[in-house]
Amino acid sequence: VDITSSMPRMLEGKSLSDVENTEENNEMTSASDDKRFAELFAASDLKKTAVEHQENTAMNKVQIHHDDVPPSEVSKLMTLLKFRMLAHYKDEQFIGTRFGDKIIFALLILTLYWGIGDNKDAQSITSTSTLLYFICAICGYGAAAFVPGLTLERALYYRELADGCYKPGTYYMAKFVEEAVLASITSLLFCVIVHFGCSLEGNFFIFALTYYLTTMMGIILAYAVAAAVSSMEAANAILPTMVTIWMYFGGLFINFDKIPKGWYWFSWTSFLRYAWGAMMLNQYQDSSLGGIPVFLSDTEDNFTVLEFYGLEGSVMGSIGACIGLLATLIAFFAVLGVLGLAFIRHDKR
Numbered sequence: 001v002d003i004t005s006s007m008p009r010m011l012e013g014k015s016l017s018d019v020e021n022t023e024e025n026n027e028m029t030s031a032s033d034d035k036r037f038a039e040l041f042a043a044s045d046l047k048k049t050a051v052e053h054q055e056n057t058a059m060n061k062v063q064i065h066h067d068d069v070p071p072s073e074v075s076k077l078m079t080l081l082k083f084r085m086l087a088h089y090k091d092e093q094f095i096g097t098r099f100g101d102k103i104i105f106a107l108l109i110l111t112l113y114w115g116i117g118d119n120k121d122a123q124s125i126t127s128t129s130t131l132l133y134f135i136c137a138i139c140g141y142g143a144a145a146f147v148p149g150l151t152l153e154r155a156l157y158y159r160e161l162a163d164g165c166y167k168p169g170t171y172y173m174a175k176f177v178e179e180a181v182l183a184s185i186t187s188l189l190f191c192v193i194v195h196f197g198c199s200l201e202g203n204f205f206i207f208a209l210t211y212y213l214t215t216m217m218g219i220i221l222a223y224a225v226a227a228a229v230s231s232m233e234a235a236n237a238i239l240p241t242m243v244t245i246w247m248y249f250g251g252l253f254i255n256f257d258k259i260p261k262g263w264y265w266f267s268w269t270s271f272l273r274y275a276w277g278a279m280m281l282n283q284y285q286d287s288s289l290g291g292i293p294v295f296l297s298d299t300e301d302n303f304t305v306l307e308f309y310g311l312e313g314s315v316m317g318s319i320g321a322c323i324g325l326l327a328t329l330i331a332f333f334a335v336l337g338v339l340g341l342a343f344i345r346h347d348k349r
Helices: 016-042 045-067 073-089 092-112 122-146 154-162 168-197 204-228 232-247 261-267 271-284 319-343
Strands: none
Touching: 073 092, 073 168, 092 122, 092 168, 122 204, 122 232, 122 271, 154 168, 168 204, 168 319, 204 232, 204 271, 204 319, 232 271, 271 319
């Protein structure tokens, strides 16, 4: 064969047809070997291992995909409660500021008003009425202890909010639950000492529920003020001012009927009106003390204590209505607090 030809070099003694037949036989043998190899591989342990590895890889991809989904706000809330709330509950200063004033005021009231609640003389009835008002008022003034809960954590809150750790509503709910759980214990302790030590009339659970809601109202009000102002000093100045203003419209210092018309609408915004009203109704409405005419009137019939203070009618004469309106104010100021955290920024760039 010519070496310059494009045809391949032939072996000596073989014709072109022999070479072609040889190549065809090789191709058939190769195809047969491939088929046999595929069958052997399909039945081998190596094939099983490869299939298991492929399935495990697919499962890992699915797991990675699920891990990429961010946690829900409920999950973030539970994380805050698990780590931050429990850490606060182990802090002696945190616990002390919430139990201290309750114990001090409970012992003070116990020594001053021991057994006065079931006395039938006019002076005792009047003193008990002012005691119930004072109990409601200290919930507002004592709320100053909750202002640092937001102001001292403000830098941490802004950083975690920027990192996408949670939304403002989630953070607020965590603070609310943290205080609500602890307030249930402190309120129960305070109410047991005061209600039974002072021999108050009425249902204990209604008294405790009203006090608990009033305590939560003070906390929510403190959070709303702390979210709106830039410093703890300003919040501690504004909060007692607001409580003092509302005290004038609570019904004790000036009767509802004597409030000027231009100011009467404002009395409906006072949480003390509903808290004190619920406690007074619980104390006197279904009690023999409530039927004693202790206040003089211009007519022959003297006023009972509920008639004198205007705690009558479908609103102020109903325990359920007073508690419901108190809860409505809590929800209203809670919304203001969340909006303050979401839209009012006090950091400087």
